[in-house]
Amino acid sequence: MVNIGIVGVGFMGVTHFKAMPKVRGGKVAAIVTRDEKKRRGDWSDIQGNFGGSGGVQDLSRIETYETLDELLEDPKIDVVDICLPTSMHVDSALRALRAGKHVFLEKPIALSLRDADRLIAAAERASRQFMVAHVLRYFPEFALVKKLVDEGEHGPVLAAHFKRIIARPAWWDPKNLERTGGPAIDLHIHDADFVQYLFGMPKSVASQAYTGKGKTIEYIHTHYEYGDNRAISAEGGWLSQQGCPFEHGYDIYFDKATLKFNSSWGKPPQLLTDDGKVRTPRLSKRDGFVGELQEVVDSIKAGQPSSTLGGMSARNSLALCLKEIQSAKGKKRVVL
Numbered sequence: 001m002v003n004i005g006i007v008g009v010g011f012m013g014v015t016h017f018k019a020m021p022k023v024r025g026g027k028v029a030a031i032v033t034r035d036e037k038k039r040r041g042d043w044s045d046i047q048g049n050f051g052g053s054g055g056v057q058d059l060s061r062i063e064t065y066e067t068l069d070e071l072l073e074d075p076k077i078d079v080v081d082i083c084l085p086t087s088m089h090v091d092s093a094l095r096a097l098r099a100g101k102h103v104f105l106e107k108p109i110a111l112s113l114r115d116a117d118r119l120i121a122a123a124e125r126a127s128r129q130f131m132v133a134h135v136l137r138y139f140p141e142f143a144l145v146k147k148l149v150d151e152g153e154h155g156p157v158l159a160a161h162f163k164r165i166i167a168r169p170a171w172w173d174p175k176n177l178e179r180t181g182g183p184a185i186d187l188h189i190h191d192a193d194f195v196q197y198l199f200g201m202p203k204s205v206a207s208q209a210y211t212g213k214g215k216t217i218e219y220i221h222t223h224y225e226y227g228d229n230r231a232i233s234a235e236g237g238w239l240s241q242q243g244c245p246f247e248h249g250y251d252i253y254f255d256k257a258t259l260k261f262n263s264s265w266g267k268p269p270q271l272l273t274d275d276g277k278v279r280t281p282r283l284s285k286r287d288g289f290v291g292e293l294q295e296v297v298d299s300i301k302a303g304q305p306s307s308t309l310g311g312m313s314a315r316n317s318l319a320l321c322l323k324e325i326q327s328a329k330g331k332k333r334v335v336l
Helices: 011-022 068-072 086-098 113-126 140-151 174-179 189-199 288-302 311-330
Strands: 002-007 026-032 063-065 079-082 102-106 130-133 157-167 204-211 217-225 231-240 247-254 257-262 270-273
Touching: 002 011, 002 068, 002 288, 011 026, 011 288, 026 068, 026 288, 063 068, 068 079, 068 086, 079 086, 079 288, 086 102, 086 113, 102 288, 113 130, 113 311, 130 288, 130 311, 140 189, 140 247, 140 257, 140 288, 157 189, 189 217, 189 231, 189 311, 204 311, 217 311
Parallel strands: 002 026, 002 079, 026 063, 079 102, 102 130, 157 231
Antiparallel strands: 157 247, 204 217, 217 231, 247 257, 257 270
């Protein structure tokens, strides 16, 4: 059994906790939170972009720690699952790796390439596995895209567009950009990561953006240039009014089919084929968070680095977002 310690009981910590009972061969053995109420299992105040509240949880069989140091001293813990604000990622992950623990870190890996490289190097020195939670790769609607691209049944992708839009969070403070990096990193990185997962790193990027309070990019639209005839783009931001729910989706134009999806539809992706038919492809029934956590557990048990959640891939996704920000601010194409 792979024992996991979750650090940080916010929206993502709760999401990981709720997913773990469906993960084979792993369990949550401990949580870390400074909040005494949360250590008692009262998570009813925790809300996120989707799903209900955290509810009230029975933690009687789980160790509850106030500090990360207490968790790191627990010999039973195999993997430290870090669900803290981005500004705390680097220090927490480095401490866990130095303590000899495997690390599963919420995205983004860091806010700078220098820090991302420090984490990758630390994992190599410690001979521990280091994985980053780019969960979109495991969402059934997006895993379908990867499957169709790899199988090639409908020919090559001629063009693709990805979209991720939310309302501006109530907690946003433009004076505290370091907490998340802003939507161009914290939000948009999901789609930037998925683009490089599907097609590899582009040769260059050309981005436009709206820059708002605190000189923060609040909306970004990027064309990823591969040096061929494909048109690949993505947009993301938080300019929607509060009445707009979280929305993500895509339009994928294969040579012989079109795949469309938008979470606001309330229905699965639609595949339009060149015979004039509209089909609803079969999706995996496994929750994306269960899928990524199963990958973590399986990788630890096998003693083999994950091919989909590895630190270097997460580092490349951060590099891509940083180049997009550079392009938007400089109003010019940026070569990678």
